[in-house]
Amino acid sequence: MPSGSRYRVAIVGAGAIAGAHLKAVQALGDRAEVVAVADLDGDRATGFATQHGVPQAFTDVPTLLEQARPDLVSVCTPPGAHRETVLAALAAGAWVWCEKPPVLSLAEYDELAGAEGEQGPYVGYVFQHRFGSAARTFREQVAAGTLGRPHVAVCHTLWYRDHDYYAVPWRGKWETEGGGPAMGHGIHQMDLMLSLLGDWREITALMGTLDRDVQTEDVSVAAVSFESGALATVVNSVLSPRQTSYLRFDLTDATVEVEHLYGYDNSNWTWTPREGVDASGWAPATDEASSHTAQLGAYLDAMDAGERPPASGHDGRRSLELVAALYQSAITGQPVRRTDLKPGNPFYTALDGGGRYTPHRPGEDAR
Known part of the structure; x- marks a missing residue:
């Protein structure tokens, strides 16, 4: 109180x-x-x-x-x-x-x-992206099975940050930022995806430092499986001139999409029912934008x-788990299960596994 x-x-x-x-x-x-x-x-x-x-x-x-x-x-x-x-x-x-x-x-x-x-x-x-009325409505629909089972998801954070952005001393360094766009940018959309689909099971990822002069990655791609059986693709980039944040969810009876940049309201979301399915009652009853205020x-x-607030405890840990496993998979070249992320794993202690990532530059072989 x-x-x-x-x-x-x-x-x-x-x-x-x-x-x-x-x-x-x-x-x-x-x-x-x-x-x-x-x-x-x-x-x-x-x-x-x-x-x-x-x-x-x-x-x-x-x-x-x-x-x-x-x-x-x-x-x-x-x-x-x-x-x-x-x-x-x-x-x-x-x-x-x-x-x-x-x-x-x-x-x-x-x-x-x-x-x-x-x-x-x-x-x-x-x-904050999980707190808009559209995401809240969709989350309730997933939990209730209103739209059927989730099968396929797309989670893309395609942003642009120029070289001057990384002139700030703490950016682009493992020891001060923790990672690159997967950690500092895409984590918002990944958290939204996880809040809707629940716990993930396994990830296989690639990443590279293709253009920016940083110690971390500047782009990553991954394939993720969920405990529910759903499969997702995840892309995080700071090299994309046409910026967008795009998520798509294909369920048994509907496709649900949101495209925005740094925040959304209901107008950014679409519900497309499967042919022959009645979509009446699917639209959010209110229109509250995603925001710090929400x-x-x-x-x-x-x-x-x-009580424990949302986006804390296990609920807040999911996205950091996914980022840690993405880095481990990309650096080691092996798939990583969520259950692998425990004490004794070097990527549990440091997201680069304790200095295991060496940025590759244009013309060099990717790791």
Whole structure:
């Protein structure tokens, strides 16, 4: 429950994504308020606080936690700083909402899960694409079998990031970003796919560093099987001039598709029934766009109830598992099962298996 009449929210990291978190809090009216911000760059923290009317600004997390005493901490730092910030917030009794990618390895993810209390505080992760009304409706239809069984899925994140994008020191490095487009970009669509289809079973993948001067991949392709028996193709790229995020699901009685870029509403989705099938009643009853606001509302509902929020625990781990296995398969040249991702596996501890990936350049043989 909140310490006052509204949940007290602190934002850690005052970069571009912090604005989305601030707007989400503000959009929820009297349910929450941003009371503090922290950033290693004191001028940036102060500037953010002044611009947005945030009462307190700090340059370190321990002081923020001690003086601002937030109920919820929004973590908006680069991925390499997630672990320490989340651990400090949980130890202080604050719930945590952390930007993607969650952390740099499954080992770190499980460490943070171990720091949660049995009844909270919990740490949840920002996967806002699963929270729009269209995805929610489709998820209910899959669970109820309304459209039949899922058979085939396509999950493509075809984005474009130029060379200047990777001039930021922490980007494109295993030790600070955790991976390339599979980890930092495609993870959103993969999480949406997994939230709809459930646990995956096995993956076979390829990846390459074809054009960008990075330590990680800049493109990957994979084939995935699910516990349900469904099969999917997954492509993640930062080399695609016509950008799109595209998911397609072929079920017994319908094909369901969504094409968007960084967010959707109902107009981005289509339901195509099999010939002879009555599709009346399939359309979503409301039109709520995917957004930070939609997910934060669901997160605060969980806080109200004292329950684990969505996109946390096992539910939040699925996408990181898939990314880790994608990298392991692409680097080793072998299929990987979800059950392989456990302590003792080098890809459980580091997503490149501890330095096992050497980027290949144009004209070189792919690994």
